[in-house]
Amino acid sequence: MKETLGTHTMNSRRRKLKIAWMFVLPVLIIRGFTTLYPVLSILKNSFYEIRLMKSPIPKFVGFANFIRIFTDPKLLASIEFTLVFTVSSVSMLIIMGTLLSLLLNTQFAGKKFLRTIVLIPWAMPMVVVGRAARWAFNDQFGFINDLMRRIIPGFHLDWLMDVSTARMAVISVDLWKNVPYFAILCLAALQFISDDIYEAAYMDGATRIQTFLFITLPNIMKTILTLSIFFTIWRITSYDIVYAMTSGGPADSTSLLAYRIMTESFTNLNVGYASAIAVVLFLVMATISKGGMKLITLVDKGGN
Amino acid sequence: MHALRRSPGFRIYIWIITLSLSCIILFPILWIFTSSITPAGELFKSPVDYIPKHPTFENYRQLIRDCGLASKFGYTMVISFSAMFLNLMICLMAAYGFSRHKSRGLSIAFALIVFSILVPAVVKARPLFTFIRAVGLYDTVPGLIILYTSNLIPFSMIILSNFLNDIPMAIDEAAEIDGVTMLQKLMFIIFPLMRPAIATILMINFINCLNDLFTPLFYASRIQTLSVAITTLPSVDGYSIPWELVSSMGWVIILPIIIFVSIFERQIMDGIMAGGVKA
Numbered sequence A: 001m002k003e004t005l006g007t008h009t010m011n012s013r014r015r016k017l018k019i020a021w022m023f024v025l026p027v028l029i030i031r032g033f034t035t036l037y038p039v040l041s042i043l044k045n046s047f048y049e050i051r052l053m054k055s056p057i058p059k060f061v062g063f064a065n066f067i068r069i070f071t072d073p074k075l076l077a078s079i080e081f082t083l084v085f086t087v088s089s090v091s092m093l094i095i096m097g098t099l100l101s102l103l104l105n106t107q108f109a110g111k112k113f114l115r116t117i118v119l120i121p122w123a124m125p126m127v128v129v130g131r132a133a134r135w136a137f138n139d140q141f142g143f144i145n146d147l148m149r150r151i152i153p154g155f156h157l158d159w160l161m162d163v164s165t166a167r168m169a170v171i172s173v174d175l176w177k178n179v180p181y182f183a184i185l186c187l188a189a190l191q192f193i194s195d196d197i198y199e200a201a202y203m204d205g206a207t208r209i210q211t212f213l214f215i216t217l218p219n220i221m222k223t224i225l226t227l228s229i230f231f232t233i234w235r236i237t238s239y240d241i242v243y244a245m246t247s248g249g250p251a252d253s254t255s256l257l258a259y260r261i262m263t264e265s266f267t268n269l270n271v272g273y274a275s276a277i278a279v280v281l282f283l284v285m286a287t288i289s290k291g292g293m294k295l296i297t298l299v300d301k302g303g304n
Numbered sequence B: 001m002h003a004l005r006r007s008p009g010f011r012i013y014i015w016i017i018t019l020s021l022s023c024i025i026l027f028p029i030l031w032i033f034t035s036s037i038t039p040a041g042e043l044f045k046s047p048v049d050y051i052p053k054h055p056t057f058e059n060y061r062q063l064i065r066d067c068g069l070a071s072k073f074g075y076t077m078v079i080s081f082s083a084m085f086l087n088l089m090i091c092l093m094a095a096y097g098f099s100r101h102k103s104r105g106l107s108i109a110f111a112l113i114v115f116s117i118l119v120p121a122v123v124k125a126r127p128l129f130t131f132i133r134a135v136g137l138y139d140t141v142p143g144l145i146i147l148y149t150s151n152l153i154p155f156s157m158i159i160l161s162n163f164l165n166d167i168p169m170a171i172d173e174a175a176e177i178d179g180v181t182m183l184q185k186l187m188f189i190i191f192p193l194m195r196p197a198i199a200t201i202l203m204i205n206f207i208n209c210l211n212d213l214f215t216p217l218f219y220a221s222r223i224q225t226l227s228v229a230i231t232t233l234p235s236v237d238g239y240s241i242p243w244e245l246v247s248s249m250g251w252v253i254i255l256p257i258i259i260f261v262s263i264f265e266r267q268i269m270d271g272i273m274a275g276g277v278k279a
Helices: A002-045 A064-069 A073-104 A111-123 A126-136 A143-151 A163-190 A195-203 A208-236 A240-245 A257-267 A271-303 B008-036 B058-066 B069-100 B104-118 B121-134 B141-165 B169-177 B182-193 B195-211 B214-219 B243-263 B265-278
Strands: none
Touching: A002 A271, A002 B069, A002 B104, A002 B121, A002 B141, A064 A271, A073 A111, A073 A163, A073 A208, A073 A257, A073 B008, A111 A163, A111 B008, A111 B195, A111 B243, A111 B265, A126 A163, A126 A240, A126 B008, A126 B243, A143 B008, A163 A208, A163 A240, A163 B008, A163 B265, A195 A208, A208 A271, A240 A257, A257 A271, A257 B121, A271 B104, A271 B121, B008 B243, B058 B069, B058 B243, B069 B104, B069 B141, B069 B182, B069 B195, B069 B243, B104 B141, B121 B141, B121 B214, B141 B195, B141 B214, B141 B265, B169 B182, B182 B195, B195 B243, B195 B265, B243 B265
16 A cells, blocks of 8 residues: 555655656747757857858868967957957956946936936947947947047047047947946846844935945945956847947957857858857856856855 | 945035936937928928928828738747747746756756857857748747747846746655645746736837847848838939938837836836846
8 A cells, every 4th residue: 555655645646746747848849949058059059160151061070170269369359359358348348337336226216217317228239339339439420429529629539440439439328328227237236135234324424325335335245246257248248239339340359259149150151160169158158257257156145 | 335425515516417328328319309390391401490390290101001010020929029928938948947956957058048148149149040031930920939939049048047046845745745736836836927028028128129130130020110111212313311310210119218217217227237237
């Protein structure tokens, strides 16, 4: 009796598990074909020379594609700008985003208005922002130089035609769109800090800066670090902004790594090489996430 | 910060920052709007007229007449809403499977789905393109719906699973004792309880679908969504961007977004925060 009961519950458990797998199957199939399969596929392709313009037959070349990455001047320029873009954009995002999140967390009559305004850049498609920015930074007819000329008459600068100003323009557009997003995510952590702590600090006569440094900042540090990892990864893989705003120019100076991969694989049809760049990009991302997670656990331990 | 500290000086300071911030965010958007109702010829003028002298809807008319705005709008809506619906169905089922049954295999599968959010679109583009073309889904509405659905899965899974984990198993067991079928239990008991989570993912997913440029750009050519269409508007000399058309099409996309965001400010805010902290 006991035994049959045992096998019965075993069978029912197994049956239920089978049902569970059937429930998750559609999601697994779709995600499997659209992410797992392509990742395995680029891993394989990165060791082959696949030039669709020359011949459709892949040729095994070992690590040649990877070696080429470090000698290709176009790619080195992409890596350079991707680094500049990521480092400057993420550090500004952290500073401006944190400050904005403090403002979003303030109780005042304009709170609902401010929060709505801040959601608009987040919700707008990057392609719309980028296309508008392309015109906004136009020397003669764009509004940026127009406003400048109202302060400094005769001001002329063709932002998107010069390497350093084009890069500055791309970074500032990225900030316009994404500082609000960073701030909203940071706000989530701010809302967890109880009012009692602030009240106690106030009673003890702490200044506003002291309160921020010793109460607010330690409490949101972990979130800021987590967000920095995600925003770094998103910056490294940004595509839309360059596509819409500069098309990589002038002279490939704003072509981010993601944009270069797409140019190699869809315009130059150099699929093997593009796969190798994608693999490197993917490894860099994995390292950043892994290292970042480690840093977070360290900070977490130090805090407690 | 705290109520005690709100001196009048502090309040003025907060308002000054708020208003200057609003200018930085709203001015470009307003400029897009005024450009869109300015006749094309008057846009090539310096200094810029921020209030158009001869406001006109001609640019919009041209969008509808010559640029097939209606079909692009139609495609965007059909693809977005179908993907949101399909994603909701399969993610609800999957979230139920993951949260009500535990096994090693299932936890690994769940982790794979959540971490697959880290695989960027550019990394998988070429093999996925070849695959989609091989199975005959390239440049088709069903193909785009499946790809959009796939993009929505990780975020939806995180939100739905977290929510479902907080609904006690006792509710399931009570239903089973009453002898309802699995389908009845899900349709009439569990899913209605999840309404807040469902509302959250629908709102965030809607914005994400509208924002998607990459998917329709690389996995379709004849079918154009609004996000792709804004980059392919015809310009007179083939080089400069046709700002009168770009600004009006931009506004066609922005206006619904502004209305949507103003109505659902609270829910969207909570939705972003719920997904972000866990991710």
